[in-house]
Amino acid sequence: MVQIIDPKYKDADYQRQVTARRRQKGKRFQALGIAALAVAGLMLAALLYSIVSNGARGLMEDRIAVEVYFDPAKIDPKGTGELSVMRKFNYDTLVYPTLYEALGIKAKGRSDRDKRRKVKQLIGLGASNQLREMVVREVGRDPISDEAILVSGGTQLGDTVMVELTALSTSANPYTQTLRDLGMLHTRFNGDFFTGVNSNDPGYYGILDALVGSFWTLLVCFLASFPVAVLTAVYLEEFAPRNLITDFIEVNINNLAAVPSIVFGLMGAFVFIFVFGMPGGTALVGGLVLSLLTLPTIIVAARAAIRAVPGSYREAALGLGASRQQAMWSFVLPSAMPGIITGTIIGLAGALGETAPLLFIGMVGFQSGIPLTPVDGTPTLAVGIYNAFGSQFDELKNQLSNSTIIVLLVLLMLLNGTAAYLRYRSEKRQ
Amino acid sequence: MSDDEIRMSCKGVDVAYWGELAIKNVSMDILSKKVTAFIGPSGCGKSTFLRALNRMNDTIDGCQVTGEIKLDGNDIYAKGMDTVFLRQWVGMVFQKPNPFPKSIYENVAYGPRIHGLFRTKSELDDIVEQSLMGAGLWDEVKDRLRNPGTGLSGGQQQRLCIARAIAVNPEVILMDEPASALDPIATRKIESLIKSLAENYTIVIVTHSMAQAQRVSDKTAFFYAASLTEDDDSNLIEYGDTDQVFNNPIDERTRQYVEGAFG
Structure with missing residues (x-):
C-alpha cells in the first residue's frame, strides 16, 4: 500500500487542474x-x-495534318x-512550304527567318523518318556486304498525300493557335505512347518496350530471388544451429539490405x-542484379512470417511423429x-522502381524495339522515365517523362494493393 | 496390482536446461493400460518430465536428458531410436487445443498419411471414423468432416486433437493438462473419455486439478521443485496408487499439497 502523504491529492480543485493539464x-x-500529417499530405x-x-x-498529342507533295525534283533530282x-x-x-503558305510566311529571304525557325520547331526528326518510310524502307541488312536491304514504301514520287505528323513543343509556339484555327492542327490521345518504343524524337516516343522489359526483368528477379530467399529464411528459422556463423550470416543479410543499389549495379x-559473359543491357542481367536487392527484403519478411506461425502447429505435427521437414512443409510454410x-511483392515493387543499377549494366537508350525474350536489350519503366526526359530539358520530353511516371505509379499501386489485399485476407482467415 | 504390465520404465532420469536441473533423478514405472497422473506445484518439472517420455524436448535448445527411459524394454534415447517412430508409439495431446488449420478430416488423417498407415482411401476413411468415434466426437462432426477443425468449440477441438493422436495407433498417450483451457462440462467429457481410452491405451496426464487426478487416474506421481536444490535425491516425492497418494500419503509435503496447503 502506497502512503499518500500530500493531502492535496484528495483536493478536487487540484484534481481538476491535473486533468486540465493532461x-x-x-x-x-x-x-x-495533425500538422505532421498535413505537411506529408501537402x-x-x-x-x-x-x-x-x-x-x-x-x-x-498535337497532330498536324498537311498535304505533302513528294517532289521528284527534290528527292531524286x-x-x-x-x-x-x-x-x-x-x-x-x-x-x-505548305505550312509557310498557310501561315503567310515568306519561304525565302531574311525578314521571315525567325518565323520559319519557329515553324520548323513544330516538326521533329520523327516526321522526316515517317515520310521517308512512306517512300523507302529498310527491312534488314545484307549479311555479306552489310548494306541495307531497301524496299519501296508504296508512295511514288510525284504523289500528293495527306499526312498527319506529331507536332512538338506546341504550347510555346506562336503558330499553334493559328494552325488550330485553320483546322490543320488538332489534339488527340497519344496512342503512340503505349504502342511505340523508345525514341530520340519525343513525338514518337512510347513505353511498350520499357513495359515489356520491366515484365521480363521482374520475372527474372522473382525467379532468381524467391526460391533462394524462402529456402534461406526456412533454413535460418527452422533448421540452422545457433552459432557464430549463422549470426554472421544474419547480420550480413541485414547489411545487404542497406547497401546502396548502385553498388549492385557495378557488381552486376x-x-x-x-x-x-552475359549479354549486357538485358532483362536477364537486370533481373539478376535486382534480385540481389529484393533478396534481403524477402528473407526478412519470410523469416518474420515463419516466426509468426503459431508454435502449436509445429508442436502438434512433431507430436504426431512428423519430421521437422514434414512439419515445415505441411503447416509452417503454408501458414x-x-x-x-x-514481402515478395513489396520487394518486387522496389525492384520495379530501381534505376541506378540498371543504368550501370547498360539498360538505357536502347532503340531496338520490343524485347521478345529476357536476353534482348531493353530499358525498364524506371529507366524509361530517364530516357524520356533525355539530356536536355524539353517541354514534351518532360511531359512524356511524367506520363511514364504515372504508368509506373499505377503499376506500383496495383502491386502494393495486391500485397495489402493478401495481408487483409490472411488476417481475416485467422 | 502385481500382475500389471510395465509399459515404460524410467531409471535415474535427469533433465537439464543449459545445465540447470529441471528434473532430478526420477525413477518410475508406467503401467500398461492405466492412467498415471503427474501432480505438483507450478514449475516442479512435471511437464518437462512428460515431454521427456516422447523426446519432445529434443526440439528445445539446451535441453539435456540423462538416465534411462525404456518403452517396452527399448531405450528411447538410444542412438538408433528414431523420434518419428517413437512419437507414433507415444503420442501427445497439448494443454491448449491445437488443431491444424485444415478440415476436421484432414486433421485426423494427417498422422496416418505421414506414417503411411493405409493403402486405400476407404481404409483412411475407416481410420478417421474410428478415431473420431474413439474420441467421442464422431456423432457431432460426421456431417461436417470438411469443415475447418478450428471452427469447433474448445472442448470439441481438444477431442479432435485426441482423435488425431489415436489415429496413428499409439501405445502411450501423453496429455499435458488437456482440460485446463476448457469449461467444466467439456472437462467432464474429456475426463470420461480418458477413462474409456485407458481400456486400450496407456495414458499419462499432467494436471493441476487434484480432483481431476482423483477422478481419472489409477496411479499418481507427486513432483516438487524445491527438492531440486535441497538435499532430496529426487524431485519425484511420492509415486503410488492414486487412492493411497491422496488419502494416505507417506510424505508430509505430499499431504500438504493434496490437502491444498500450497500449490
Whole structure:
C-alpha cells in the first residue's frame, strides 16, 4: 500500500487542474500529429499535382495534318530511281512550304527567318523518318556486304498525300493557335505512347518496350530471388544451429539490405557481364542484379512470417511423429505464405522502381524495339522515365517523362494493393 | 496390482536446461493400460518430465536428458531410436487445443498419411471414423468432416486433437493438462473419455486439478521443485496408487499439497 502523504491529492480543485493539464498535453500532441500529417499530405499532393498535370498532357498529342507533295525534283533530282538515293533526302523539308503558305510566311529571304525557325520547331526528326518510310524502307541488312536491304514504301514520287505528323513543343509556339484555327492542327490521345518504343524524337516516343522489359526483368528477379530467399529464411528459422556463423550470416543479410543499389549495379556489370559473359543491357542481367536487392527484403519478411506461425502447429505435427521437414512443409510454410508473398511483392515493387543499377549494366537508350525474350536489350519503366526526359530539358520530353511516371505509379499501386489485399485476407482467415 | 504390465520404465532420469536441473533423478514405472497422473506445484518439472517420455524436448535448445527411459524394454534415447517412430508409439495431446488449420478430416488423417498407415482411401476413411468415434466426437462432426477443425468449440477441438493422436495407433498417450483451457462440462467429457481410452491405451496426464487426478487416474506421481536444490535425491516425492497418494500419503509435503496447503 502506497502512503499518500500530500493531502492535496484528495483536493478536487487540484484534481481538476491535473486533468486540465493532461488534456492540454493530449491536445498539443494531437495538433502536432495533425500538422505532421498535413505537411506529408501537402508534399504528396505537390508531387502528384506535378506528375499528373504534366503527365496527363503527355498522354495527349498535337497532330498536324498537311498535304505533302513528294517532289521528284527534290528527292531524286537526277531521276535515277535508286532507293538508296531517295533514302538520303531530308523529307521534313517537304512539309515546310505548305505550312509557310498557310501561315503567310515568306519561304525565302531574311525578314521571315525567325518565323520559319519557329515553324520548323513544330516538326521533329520523327516526321522526316515517317515520310521517308512512306517512300523507302529498310527491312534488314545484307549479311555479306552489310548494306541495307531497301524496299519501296508504296508512295511514288510525284504523289500528293495527306499526312498527319506529331507536332512538338506546341504550347510555346506562336503558330499553334493559328494552325488550330485553320483546322490543320488538332489534339488527340497519344496512342503512340503505349504502342511505340523508345525514341530520340519525343513525338514518337512510347513505353511498350520499357513495359515489356520491366515484365521480363521482374520475372527474372522473382525467379532468381524467391526460391533462394524462402529456402534461406526456412533454413535460418527452422533448421540452422545457433552459432557464430549463422549470426554472421544474419547480420550480413541485414547489411545487404542497406547497401546502396548502385553498388549492385557495378557488381552486376562486373560479375554477370564481364566474368560470366552475359549479354549486357538485358532483362536477364537486370533481373539478376535486382534480385540481389529484393533478396534481403524477402528473407526478412519470410523469416518474420515463419516466426509468426503459431508454435502449436509445429508442436502438434512433431507430436504426431512428423519430421521437422514434414512439419515445415505441411503447416509452417503454408501458414507463413501470405506473409512471404506480401514481402515478395513489396520487394518486387522496389525492384520495379530501381534505376541506378540498371543504368550501370547498360539498360538505357536502347532503340531496338520490343524485347521478345529476357536476353534482348531493353530499358525498364524506371529507366524509361530517364530516357524520356533525355539530356536536355524539353517541354514534351518532360511531359512524356511524367506520363511514364504515372504508368509506373499505377503499376506500383496495383502491386502494393495486391500485397495489402493478401495481408487483409490472411488476417481475416485467422 | 502385481500382475500389471510395465509399459515404460524410467531409471535415474535427469533433465537439464543449459545445465540447470529441471528434473532430478526420477525413477518410475508406467503401467500398461492405466492412467498415471503427474501432480505438483507450478514449475516442479512435471511437464518437462512428460515431454521427456516422447523426446519432445529434443526440439528445445539446451535441453539435456540423462538416465534411462525404456518403452517396452527399448531405450528411447538410444542412438538408433528414431523420434518419428517413437512419437507414433507415444503420442501427445497439448494443454491448449491445437488443431491444424485444415478440415476436421484432414486433421485426423494427417498422422496416418505421414506414417503411411493405409493403402486405400476407404481404409483412411475407416481410420478417421474410428478415431473420431474413439474420441467421442464422431456423432457431432460426421456431417461436417470438411469443415475447418478450428471452427469447433474448445472442448470439441481438444477431442479432435485426441482423435488425431489415436489415429496413428499409439501405445502411450501423453496429455499435458488437456482440460485446463476448457469449461467444466467439456472437462467432464474429456475426463470420461480418458477413462474409456485407458481400456486400450496407456495414458499419462499432467494436471493441476487434484480432483481431476482423483477422478481419472489409477496411479499418481507427486513432483516438487524445491527438492531440486535441497538435499532430496529426487524431485519425484511420492509415486503410488492414486487412492493411497491422496488419502494416505507417506510424505508430509505430499499431504500438504493434496490437502491444498500450497500449490
